Amino acid sequence: MGWKETAEPLLTRMPTVERPEGHVPFKRKLAWTAGILVMYFFLTNITMFGLATGGAEGDFYGRFRSILAGQQGSILQLGIGPIVTASIVLQLLGGADLLGLDTDDPRDQILYQGLQKLLVVVMICLTGLPMVFAGNYLPVDGQLGTSLGIGAGGMRTLLFAQMFVGGVLILFMDEVISKWGVGSGIGLFIIAGVSQQLVAGLFAVPALGTQVTGFFPAWYGIITGSIELDPFVQSLLFDPGNILALFTTVLIFGVVVYTESVRVEIPLSHARVKGARGRFPVKLIYASVLPMILVRALQANIQFLGQILNNYVNLPALVGVYSQGQPVSGLFYYLAPIQSRQDWMWFSGAFTVSAEPWQIVLRVLVDLTFMIIGGAIFAVFWVETTGMGPESTAKQIQNSGMQIPGFRKNPQVIEKVMERYIPQVTVIGGALVGLLAVLANMLGTLGGVSGTGLLLTVSITYKLYEEIAEEQLMEMHPMMRQMFGD
Numbered sequence: 001m002g003w004k005e006t007a008e009p010l011l012t013r014m015p016t017v018e019r020p021e022g023h024v025p026f027k028r029k030l031a032w033t034a035g036i037l038v039m040y041f042f043l044t045n046i047t048m049f050g051l052a053t054g055g056a057e058g059d060f061y062g063r064f065r066s067i068l069a070g071q072q073g074s075i076l077q078l079g080i081g082p083i084v085t086a087s088i089v090l091q092l093l094g095g096a097d098l099l100g101l102d103t104d105d106p107r108d109q110i111l112y113q114g115l116q117k118l119l120v121v122v123m124i125c126l127t128g129l130p131m132v133f134a135g136n137y138l139p140v141d142g143q144l145g146t147s148l149g150i151g152a153g154g155m156r157t158l159l160f161a162q163m164f165v166g167g168v169l170i171l172f173m174d175e176v177i178s179k180w181g182v183g184s185g186i187g188l189f190i191i192a193g194v195s196q197q198l199v200a201g202l203f204a205v206p207a208l209g210t211q212v213t214g215f216f217p218a219w220y221g222i223i224t225g226s227i228e229l230d231p232f233v234q235s236l237l238f239d240p241g242n243i244l245a246l247f248t249t250v251l252i253f254g255v256v257v258y259t260e261s262v263r264v265e266i267p268l269s270h271a272r273v274k275g276a277r278g279r280f281p282v283k284l285i286y287a288s289v290l291p292m293i294l295v296r297a298l299q300a301n302i303q304f305l306g307q308i309l310n311n312y313v314n315l316p317a318l319v320g321v322y323s324q325g326q327p328v329s330g331l332f333y334y335l336a337p338i339q340s341r342q343d344w345m346w347f348s349g350a351f352t353v354s355a356e357p358w359q360i361v362l363r364v365l366v367d368l369t370f371m372i373i374g375g376a377i378f379a380v381f382w383v384e385t386t387g388m389g390p391e392s393t394a395k396q397i398q399n400s401g402m403q404i405p406g407f408r409k410n411p412q413v414i415e416k417v418m419e420r421y422i423p424q425v426t427v428i429g430g431a432l433v434g435l436l437a438v439l440a441n442m443l444g445t446l447g448g449v450s451g452t453g454l455l456l457t458v459s460i461t462y463k464l465y466e467e468i469a470e471e472q473l474m475e476m477h478p479m480m481r482q483m484f485g486d
Contacts, residue, residue, distance in 0.1 A: 011114030033181035044071040052139040066453030069189040075166035082123035084297040124167035187460035194457040201447020248443040287379035289459040295374040306332035371434035379430025390418035
């Protein structure tokens with residue numbers, strides 16, 4: 001008996017969101033999407049019961065927070081981290097052909113979805129338990145625990161239970177949007193979190209006696225003379241002027257929009273309807289930027305492992321030396337991604353770092369290699385597992401009644417044409433996104449958003465705009481919906 005027969009009773013009983021039986025009107029999709037988005041903002045602002053204020057060692061996710069969504073100390077503490085990690089495991093197992101699942105088979109599709117949910121639950125536990133019970137990342141209110149008669153241990157268990165519920169909620173919120181809404185829940189949550197940071201980076205007004213953080217309030221102070229620039233050039237480029245951050249933010253917007261428009265268009269014609277023509281676009285970023293979440297999540301998990309080991313084991317200096325919860329030398333330091341200007345600028349001033357220049361250069365090269373190669377590999381996995389590969393694309397074109405002019409109406413022939421473009425573009429696009437992510441992180445952006453987070457947000461927003469335009473077109477022309485099988 002194989003693993004599928006053994007696990008089938010459990011996997012087929014995993015809770016799931018039912019798919020709509022027919023076409024969902026566009027307005028209803030928008031209503032579901034808006035409702036889930038409001039719920040997401042609501043949950044990120046609910047602090048977990050029993051969490052002590054102050055005394056925390058920092059955010060366990062740290063600078064990965066902008067791409068993994070969620071909010072430190074809230075019900076959605078874990079964000080989309082467990083979902084992304086489970087996707088990494090599934091993609092690696094699927095890429096090695098260890099699952100033996102045929103995603104074209106309805107039975108295997110149910111098993112795959114059940115396995116994904118089961119892995120997410122496992123990852124919620126593996127990620128949440130160290131946050132609560134290892135170190136002081138989520139300090140509990142000991143007095144409250146005593147008054148409730150459960151003590152500090154009981155309060156930690158209560159914190160984990162709330163975190164577990166939040167992790168399961170965001171899993172089903174993502175599924176609701178995927179089946180009933182517009183776009184992807186994961187992408188929508190990333191957009192929501194990064195947008196909050198961007199708005200704060202532009203308009204945040206400081207409290208009395210604190211440093212100015214918003215771009216426009218800072219420049220108002222510079223113009224009126226209430227904020228002194230010393231030294232002049234550094235203050236304009238970095239804090240409080242942040243001209244370099246503004247330049248990087250605008251540059252990322254422009255580059256992503258341009259690369260999204262670069263494509264190879266393969267002409268198509270309808271086999272039965274004369275004059276009905278179309279084009280199949282093979283974009284430069286064919287696999288989208290979502291595989292980049294997988295690469296960054298893999299880096300985040302490596303850093304989590306280092307933090308956990310540092311809490312319980314006296315690590316050798318070659319493996320990692322930590323200061324304030326962050327690696328400052330050793331293997332884990334070189335594996336830590338460059339997240340901001342402070343990580344690599346070694347000249348004098350506000351961004352002085354303790355590492356030697358050669359150490360910083362080596363760390364940048366490791367990050368570039370990891371992101372470029374990892375981006376290409378995960379892009380290939382993403383294309384193959386999401387039905388975007390040459391074989392799946394050829395079947396979709398064939399089923400829609402379309403064909404490539406000048407070629408026989410045969411799936412194998414269409415597949416050979418697609419193999420000329422899709423594999424090469426997938427690798428190039430994945431590597432390019434990895435390069436852009438590192439460069440964006442190195443220069444910094446407004447609001448303290450990581451370059452990767454901003455890159456993801458712009459690309460996901462662009463694709464969401466395209467999907468909304470397509471939905472509106474289908475709504476206006478029902479015959480097109482019937483033609484493409486929606």
